Amino acid sequence: MTSLHEKGLRDAELYDPRESSVGGIHAMFIVRGDPAAFNLPEQPEVPTVHLRKGWTSAAAAALMLVAGTVLAFASPNR
Amino acid sequence: MGRRRLRDAAIGRRSCTVKFETMATAFLTDSTICIGCKACEVACKEWNQVPADGFVWSGLSYDNTVALGHSTWRHVKFVEHAATPGIGGNSGQQISWQFASDVCKHCVNAGCLEACPTGSIVRTEFGSVYVQPDVCNGCGYCVVSCPFGVIDRRPDDGRAFKCTFCYDRQKAGCSRRVRPPVPRPRFSSANWRTSANARRIA
Numbered sequence: 001m002t003s004l005h006e007k008g009l010r011d012a013e014l015y016d017p018r019e020s021s022v023g024g025i026h027a028m029f030i031v032r033g034d035p036a037a038f039n040l041p042e043q044p045e046v047p048t049v050h051l052r053k054g055w056t057s058a059a060a061a062a063l064m065l066v067a068g069t070v071l072a073f074a075s076p077n078r
Numbered sequence: 079m080g081r082r083r084l085r086d087a088a089i090g091r092r093s094c095t096v097k098f099e100t101m102a103t104a105f106l107t108d109s110t111i112c113i114g115c116k117a118c119e120v121a122c123k124e125w126n127q128v129p130a131d132g133f134v135w136s137g138l139s140y141d142n143t144v145a146l147g148h149s150t151w152r153h154v155k156f157v158e159h160a161a162t163p164g165i166g167g168n169s170g171q172q173i174s175w176q177f178a179s180d181v182c183k184h185c186v187n188a189g190c191l192e193a194c195p196t197g198s199i200v201r202t203e204f205g206s207v208y209v210q211p212d213v214c215n216g217c218g219y220c221v222v223s224c225p226f227g228v229i230d231r232r233p234d235d236g237r238a239f240k241c242t243f244c245y246d247r248q249k250a251g252c253s254r255r256v257r258p259p260v261p262r263p264r265f266s267s268a269n270w271r272t273s274a275n276a277r278r279i280a
Contacts, residue, residue, distance in 0.1 A: 004110060012110055022225055026184035026205050026243070027105035031176075037157050038109070038178045044225035046189045 004030070021046045102205030103248065107179050114154055114177035119143065122152040126242065129232075146180055148230035151241040153180045182207070182228045182241035190220035190229050190240075206243030214238055 004012045015029040015038075022044045031038050122128065131149035136142045141156035157176040184206040191199045191207050198213035199220060209220075209229070216236035220229050229240040 009110055021187060022183075022189075023186040025104075025186065026102065027107065027181050029178060029180075030106070030108040030110055031178055032110055033174075033176075037159075038155060038176075039180065039226075041225070044185075046185070046187050046192065046225060047223045048187075048189065048192045 001030070015040045017042075017044055020044050021049045103243075104184075104205070105181060107181075109176060109178035112154070112177040112179060114156060116143075116154045118179050119150070119152050119154055122241075125244070125247070126151060128239075146182070146228050146230070146240075148232040148239045151181065151239075154178070155180050182243070183226055184241075184243055185225070189223035189225050190238075193219040193223035195219060202243070202245055204243060204245070204248050206245065208242055208245050209238055209240060211237055211239070 001012065001014055009032060011032045012030055013032075013035070015031055015035045016025065018024045020043045023046075029035070029038065029040060031040065036042060128151055129149050131143070131147060134142065136144050138144075139156050139158060141154070143150055143153050146153045155178045157174075157178060159174045186205075188199070188201075188207045190209075191201065195217060196213055196215050198210045198215070200208050200210065202208050214237040216231060216238065218231050218238065220238050221231055229238050231238050
């Protein structure tokens with residue numbers, strides 16, 4: 001990269017998204033300019049990072065539904 | 079190594095320590111010297127016997143392959159920025175035409191691998207992500223889970239296909255097929271992370 005920059009390709013950069021949830025890739029690219037123009041997203045995201053949040057909210061919703069049902073049948077003036 | 083850890087390693091679970099670092103290889107594509115000849119695309123198709131992906135004019139660009147897909151495992155993307163009318167005409171500053179040979183990224187935390195319910199998608203000893211066609215049942219979960227939109231289902235077949243990282247060639251000790259026909263040196267097949275090459279590009 002240093003030699004490329006010395007040759008005047010100052011906008012050349014290495015695309016290697018180690019900081020994202022993808023955690024690194026085995027096909028790296030040296031591109032000039034914005035990597036997004038090459039269909040290389042800034043922050044690629046593995047969908048499984050949403051698993052915990054998704055299951056937590058599903059469990060919360062289920063709990064609330066069960067609680068509501070129980071409350072409805074447990075009301076004293078039926 | 080216990081049986082459970084072996085199994086975890088075979089399916090590439092994140093929880094276990096996969097000791098494949100020394101064997102891991104990587105593509106390094108230098109698009110600053112790519113001339114867009116598409117020889118790598120042709121070589122990939124020839125070696126892997128990937129079927130035709132249509133013989134169509136995109137109408138948008140000279141790049142008629144358009145995108146990576148079930149039958150396009152390597153794609154030389156043409157990144158075109160047209161000149162703004164009235165400013166500078168057809169000067170070099172206005173028009174830019176760049177090429178980038180795109181391919182499956184073989185992610186360290188692969189969305190497709192984590193989504194696959196059949197265990198068809200595995201992590202190989204080269205660090206790549208490999209779809210076993212004989213196990214794949216074509217559910218398509220991997221297609222929506224890929225962060226880069228690489229893997230795709232073949233409509234007439236139903237199963238998902240993508241770049242194999244030339245697993246067969248690497249297993250036999252050859253380089254990736256895309257390397258030989260390129261007219262200028264562009265692809266590095268050096269061992270990733272461990273080599274001097276990894277330090278040079280950093």
